[in-house]
Amino acid sequence: MVEIIDGRKIAAAIREELKQRTDKLKEKGVIPALAAVLVGEDPASLSYLRSIARGCEKIGMLMETAELPENITQEALERKIEGLNKNPKFHGIILQLPLPKHLDTLKAESAISPDKDIDGTNPVNIGKLLLGEETFLPSTPYGVQELLVRSGHSPEGKHVVICGRSNIVGKPLMGILVQKQKKANATVTVCHTGTKALPSITRQADILVAAMGKAKAITADMVKEGAIVIDVGVNQIEDPATGKFKLVGDVDFEAVKEKAGAITPVPGGTGPVTTAMLMANTIKAAERRNT
Numbered sequence: 001m002v003e004i005i006d007g008r009k010i011a012a013a014i015r016e017e018l019k020q021r022t023d024k025l026k027e028k029g030v031i032p033a034l035a036a037v038l039v040g041e042d043p044a045s046l047s048y049l050r051s052i053a054r055g056c057e058k059i060g061m062l063m064e065t066a067e068l069p070e071n072i073t074q075e076a077l078e079r080k081i082e083g084l085n086k087n088p089k090f091h092g093i094i095l096q097l098p099l100p101k102h103l104d105t106l107k108a109e110s111a112i113s114p115d116k117d118i119d120g121t122n123p124v125n126i127g128k129l130l131l132g133e134e135t136f137l138p139s140t141p142y143g144v145q146e147l148l149v150r151s152g153h154s155p156e157g158k159h160v161v162i163c164g165r166s167n168i169v170g171k172p173l174m175g176i177l178v179q180k181q182k183k184a185n186a187t188v189t190v191c192h193t194g195t196k197a198l199p200s201i202t203r204q205a206d207i208l209v210a211a212m213g214k215a216k217a218i219t220a221d222m223v224k225e226g227a228i229v230i231d232v233g234v235n236q237i238e239d240p241a242t243g244k245f246k247l248v249g250d251v252d253f254e255a256v257k258e259k260a261g262a263i264t265p266v267p268g269g270t271g272p273v274t275t276a277m278l279m280a281n282t283i284k285a286a287e288r289r290n291t
């Protein structure tokens, strides 16, 4: 019988722990606060930021979003980020992606102070991650690690195959899980569009992570019997039965669940845990400044 890994339940347990840490900070007069920077009015980004705000509110954290115009210049965006770096009210800053094409994402991410870079996108923090040093782990791969460990499927000693090598999911997840550390110490293979014979590699995975942005790309024949399957993908597709749009992952859930040992659903898998890890990193930043 396949185990459905419930991301919402795991996120709720994490939030419970975070609330206790927030309460302790409040006793010292500190309210952990997160600033989000949004350029333009992308509805998906707005809805994502609202869901983070709801999570923050539940545990007594503060979150504010700076909504900037679509046509903002690089200089003005970096000035805004500099202002947030200097503002003592905020412990963490996230820059919502994607940015409009005229803006340089890496330059903007580099402008976030490493001490407030709670989504681990500043090159300084990415370097620390690769070196195995203490830093802010990017929320989505950090969430995948927590999902695995908290559901009893530690990656230690396992062969983890990651499909996708983006800077926000695949590459940092590889960097996290390959470390000679607790909750990691895995053998990691990273696949991408240049990978030949992808199914022959995914079938070797004890833990298979799909982060491709391709609806239902991982089919049952690509999965080893009993493997743990973590679906990071979020894709909107039209349901032929209803004509309405629905969210699906990068894994063909219905077919793969017949073969996997455990699997995350979409929605309700990695998404809620990503949000919880953003909050965790903000609290960590507040604790760092106040101990």
Ligand SMILES: NC(=O)c1ccc[n+]([C@@H]2O[C@H](COP(=O)([O-])OP(=O)(O)OC[C@H]3O[C@@H](n4cnc5c(N)ncnc54)[C@H](OP(=O)(O)O)[C@@H]3O)[C@@H](O)[C@H]2O)c1
Pocket: 140, 163, 164, 165, 166, 167, 168, 169, 170, 191, 192, 193, 194, 195, 198, 211, 212, 213, 214, 217, 232, 233, 234, 235, 270, 271, 274
């Ligand atoms: N759950 C969450 O919290 C969360 C957070 C972030 C993202 N996401 C979702 O996760 C998915 C991935 O996001 P991302 O930002 O990492 O995407 P991305 O930047 O588009 O990267 C996709 C990666 O997948 C690889 N890929 C695409 N098609 C492939 C195929 N057929 N075979 C093998 N590799 C393939 C690409 O290879 P190349 O490098 O060769 O192009 C690329 O490395 C998206 O659906 C996104 O919405 C979810």
